[in-house]
Amino acid sequence: MSDTALAVFRDARKAQKEGKQGIVQRQRARLAEQIAYVRAHSRYYGELYRHLPEGVDDVTLLPVTTKQKLMDRFDDWVTDPELTLERVRAHADDPSLVGERLFGKYTVTTSSGTTGRRAFFVMSEDTRRIAFTVATRGMSHVLSPWTVVKLLAARWRTAMLVPTGGHFASHVVAVQQRDASRGVDKRIFPVTTPMPQLVEQLNAFNPAYIECYPTIGALLATEQEAGRLRIKPAVLRLGGEGLTDAEYERIRKAFGAKILDLYGANEFPALMVKCAHGWYHTHDDWMVFEPVNADYRPTPPGEKSHTVLVTVLYRREQPIMRYDVGDSVLVRPDPCECGSPFMAIRVRGRVPILMNFQTAAGREVTLSSFPLSLQVELAPGVELFQIIQTAPSILRVRLQLRPGNDPDKVWHEVHEKLSRMLEEHELSHVVVERGTEPPELSPGGKLRSVIPLG
Incomplete structure (x- = not known):
C-alpha cells in the first residue's frame, strides 16, 4: 500500500466517476486484503478472527472493537513489533518531541476525546497520504479556482488554532505542516490564549486560511461581528465537533469566507468532508461505515443510529476494524443534491461544549x-x-x-x-x-x- 499521492488521487476520482459499482468493488477487495493482513500481522486480530473462514470479505462477520479493548491489548494490536505501548507512551510524554516521528516513520498522537480516557495512536506516512489525498476530492466546492487565487494572493498565510503542549493530533499535524512549509507563513496559536490577546494577534497576522475547532470558530465570529476582530480569511477549516447549521452560516457570514468542514479523529483522520448542501460524505472506497442500534444491528437510512462502526481500509500499523466510534448518525435515504455517489450522513454526536x-x-x-x-x-x-x-x-x-x-x-x-x-x-x-x-x-x-x- 505504497502508492504515490497522485496514484491515490487518480483512483479516488475514478471511483467517484464509476459510481456505486466501482466503489463497492474497491471496498470489498480492500476489505478482504485488510482482513487477511491483520490476521497475519496483529496478534490481537489473529485471536479475534481465529473462528472466521479464509477469504472473508463480509464486514458483518467481524466482532466489534472499542478503544478500551484495543488500548488494553496495545502491544498485540499493532502490527509492527517495535511499536510497544511503553515506547509510544514515552514518546508522547515528551512535549519536546511533538511533530517528530517515532523511529523516523510514525506520527504519534494522543486523545481523550469526550471520554476523558487517554489513548495513543501511531500513523505511518502511507496512512496519512491516503487519508488526506482521498479527502481532497470532496473539497472542490470550497477550494474553487477563485478561492485558490485569493489564498495564493495572500501566500496562503495560515493560522492554526490548536491545543498545544502535548501530542494532540491537531497540534502534531500543525507542527509538521509549519516545519514542512516552503514560502508559506504558517503560525500556531494556542487555543488557551485569552480572547482579547488572540484577537490582537490575529488582527496583526491577518490570516487567509484558518484551522480551528468549530467552537473556537464560533467565538471568533462573535468577535468579528462585534468589530474587535477585523480579518478577511478566504477559508476556515473546521473539524472535531459539530455545530448547528445556523452557527456554521453565522461563521460564514461573519467572515465572508468559505467553510471547509472535516469529520475525523485520531483513528481515522479526514474521514469525511461536508458538501455544499450540508451533508458529510463517507469515503466508501477506503472505509466501511455502519450505522447501528444498541445491539449492533443495522440502522435503516433516515433513522438516527445509536452508534456507528468504522472499518478503515488504509490503516495497517494500527488497524481499525469494526470500531465503535460512539457518535450517533443519520444516513440520508435519498441521493444528495451535490451528486456524490457516496453515503451522505449527518452526525448527531460530538456536540460542542x-x-x-x-x-x-x-x-x-x-x-x-x-x-x-x-x-x-x-x-x-x-x-x-x-x-x-x-x-x-x-x-x-x-x-x-x-x-x-x-x-x-x-x-x-x-x-x-x-x-x-x-x-x-x-x-x-x-x-x-x-x-x-x-x-x-x-x-x-x-x-x-x-x-x-x-
Whole structure:
C-alpha cells in the first residue's frame, strides 16, 4: 500500500466517476486484503478472527472493537513489533518531541476525546497520504479556482488554532505542516490564549486560511461581528465537533469566507468532508461505515443510529476494524443534491461544549471545553478525568490515576494548570475543587469529560 499521492488521487476520482459499482468493488477487495493482513500481522486480530473462514470479505462477520479493548491489548494490536505501548507512551510524554516521528516513520498522537480516557495512536506516512489525498476530492466546492487565487494572493498565510503542549493530533499535524512549509507563513496559536490577546494577534497576522475547532470558530465570529476582530480569511477549516447549521452560516457570514468542514479523529483522520448542501460524505472506497442500534444491528437510512462502526481500509500499523466510534448518525435515504455517489450522513454526536463564566468585573467569558480538558490531560499520571461546573464559579475535578502515581502530586499539578489558565482569562476567582469520587458514567453508559452548569 505504497502508492504515490497522485496514484491515490487518480483512483479516488475514478471511483467517484464509476459510481456505486466501482466503489463497492474497491471496498470489498480492500476489505478482504485488510482482513487477511491483520490476521497475519496483529496478534490481537489473529485471536479475534481465529473462528472466521479464509477469504472473508463480509464486514458483518467481524466482532466489534472499542478503544478500551484495543488500548488494553496495545502491544498485540499493532502490527509492527517495535511499536510497544511503553515506547509510544514515552514518546508522547515528551512535549519536546511533538511533530517528530517515532523511529523516523510514525506520527504519534494522543486523545481523550469526550471520554476523558487517554489513548495513543501511531500513523505511518502511507496512512496519512491516503487519508488526506482521498479527502481532497470532496473539497472542490470550497477550494474553487477563485478561492485558490485569493489564498495564493495572500501566500496562503495560515493560522492554526490548536491545543498545544502535548501530542494532540491537531497540534502534531500543525507542527509538521509549519516545519514542512516552503514560502508559506504558517503560525500556531494556542487555543488557551485569552480572547482579547488572540484577537490582537490575529488582527496583526491577518490570516487567509484558518484551522480551528468549530467552537473556537464560533467565538471568533462573535468577535468579528462585534468589530474587535477585523480579518478577511478566504477559508476556515473546521473539524472535531459539530455545530448547528445556523452557527456554521453565522461563521460564514461573519467572515465572508468559505467553510471547509472535516469529520475525523485520531483513528481515522479526514474521514469525511461536508458538501455544499450540508451533508458529510463517507469515503466508501477506503472505509466501511455502519450505522447501528444498541445491539449492533443495522440502522435503516433516515433513522438516527445509536452508534456507528468504522472499518478503515488504509490503516495497517494500527488497524481499525469494526470500531465503535460512539457518535450517533443519520444516513440520508435519498441521493444528495451535490451528486456524490457516496453515503451522505449527518452526525448527531460530538456536540460542542461551551462553559460560561463571569469575571469579577461582571464581563461574560465563554470557554470551549478543549482548553479546560487540555490542562488536565497534560498532567502526568492522569488516566481518566471529569470536569464538572457545579456552580457559576466552581469547577469540580474528578481524577482516576495510572498505578504508581502520587495522588497529591498529580492533583497539585492539575490544580496549578487549571488555575493558571483561568487566571489568564480573568477568572482567578473561579474555585477549582478536588473531587474525592471517581469519574462517573452518564445514564447512557458513557463518560463525559466536561459537564457545564445546568
